[in-house]
Amino acid sequence: MPLGRAKAPPRKASPSHRAPGRWGDGRRARIGLLGGSFNPAHPGHRHVADMARHVLRLDEVWLLVSPGNPLKSGDGMAPFRERLESARRIADGRHVIAADIEARLGLRQTERTLARLRRLFPRARFVWIMGADNLLQLPRWRRWRRLARDTPMAVLPRPGYTRPALHGAAATALRRHRRACGALLSGASPSAGRRGRRAHAPWCLVPAREHPASATAIRALRARATAAPRAHSHQELSATPLPAAAEP
Numbered sequence: 388m389p390l391g392r393a394k395a396p397p398r399k400a401s402p403s404h405r406a407p408g409r410w411g412d413g414r415r416a417r418i419g420l421l422g423g424s425f426n427p428a429h430p431g432h433r434h435v436a437d438m439a440r441h442v443l444r445l446d447e448v449w450l451l452v453s454p455g456n457p458l459k460s461g462d463g464m465a466p467f468r469e470r471l472e473s474a475r476r477i478a479d480g481r482h483v484i485a486a487d488i489e490a491r492l493g494l495r496q497t498e499r500t501l502a503r504l505r506r507l508f509p510r511a512r513f514v515w516i517m518g519a520d521n522l523l524q525l526p527r528w529r530r531w532r533r534l535a536r537d538t539p540m541a542v543l544p545r546p547g548y549t550r551p552a553l554h555g556a557a558a559t560a561l562r563r564h565r566r567a568c569g570a571l572l573s574g575a576s577p578s579a580g581r582r583g584r585r586a587h588a589p590w591c592l593v594p595a596r597e598h599p600a601s602a603t604a605i606r607a608l609r610a611r612a613t614a615a616p617r618a619h620s621h622q623e624l625s626a627t628p629l630p631a632a633a634e635p
């Protein structure tokens with residue numbers, strides 16, 4: 388080593404298991420991305436995250452709280468902060484991490500988010516995780532073909548959606564690229580080959596039991612619970628006989 392030149396400091400351990408910041412970092416990890424509205428988060432999300440982590444041998448799953456699903460109206464959507472807090476409550480902060488990075492980056496279309504995350508976390512391997520309901524509606528997403536080409540995807544069964552999704556337009560178009568989940572991250576990451584053509588990323592159906600939880604059902608229950616006392620008292624009021632008018 389030439390005299391006078393300081394020895395480079397030892398490299399920091401990769402900052403894995405931390406909520407991702409908007410500037411990215413050098414973590415070398417297999418990361419599952421479970422994007423969602425989390426309006427609110429529920430045990431079905433945690434089940435999906437845990438099953439995907441286990442079957443795909445992921446280091447981390449990020450609960451990627453969406454600033455706003457491009458296909459959902461804002462009606463009945465809780466504020467972003469509330470949804471993020473609810474995702475934090477089902478996370479463990481180590482292997483399952485609530486992430487606000489989409490909001491920080493000002494992105495909401497998944498294909499854009501994935502392209503940016505690959506640049507910000509160049510040593511990470513990403514897998515997009517979703518329930519069968521989302522595989523069914525995937526053809527409505529912006530540049531979904533490109534998304535499926537560039538990012539491995541893991542689909543979780545969901546009551547009422549698994550069979551229709553496996554026979555749907557996206558699964559049919561992508562049938563040649565379906566693999567066993569163990570093979571999802573086994574090859575090199577898709578990179579441009581000769582003449583800039585990219586290898587197509589694989590996808591799989593995670594062999595897990597269906598979990599019945601749904602945010603729609605939770606919101607409906609909550610709405611009924613808040614409406615019930617009023618309905619109850621209204622019912623009581625109409626069933627209670629009026630005091631007899633005093634005889635003249």
Ligand SMILES: Nc1ncnc2c1ncn2[C@@H]1O[C@H](COP(=O)(O)OP(=O)(O)OP(=O)(O)O)[C@@H](O)[C@H]1O
Pocket residue numbers: 421422423424425426431432435516517518519520521543544545546597598599600601602603604
């Ligand atoms: N019980 C479940 N089984 C499988 N996948 C699920 C389940 N619950 C949520 N997901 C998946 O998690 C992701 C985020 O879901 P989201 O936050 O929209 O919850 P949701 O219960 O589907 O909400 P909503 O009923 O409001 O549409 C989606 O990919 C969705 O398919």
Ligand SMILES: O=C(O)c1ccc[n+]([C@@H]2O[C@H](COP(=O)([O-])O)[C@@H](O)[C@H]2O)c1
Pocket residue numbers: 421422423424425451453455456457458459495496497498521527528529
């Ligand atoms: O990119 C799109 O066009 C697109 C359209 C619909 C949904 N998504 C994403 O799908 C994820 C699941 O959304 P949700 O609301 O069903 O929980 C969430 O990350 C959304 O941003 C993405």
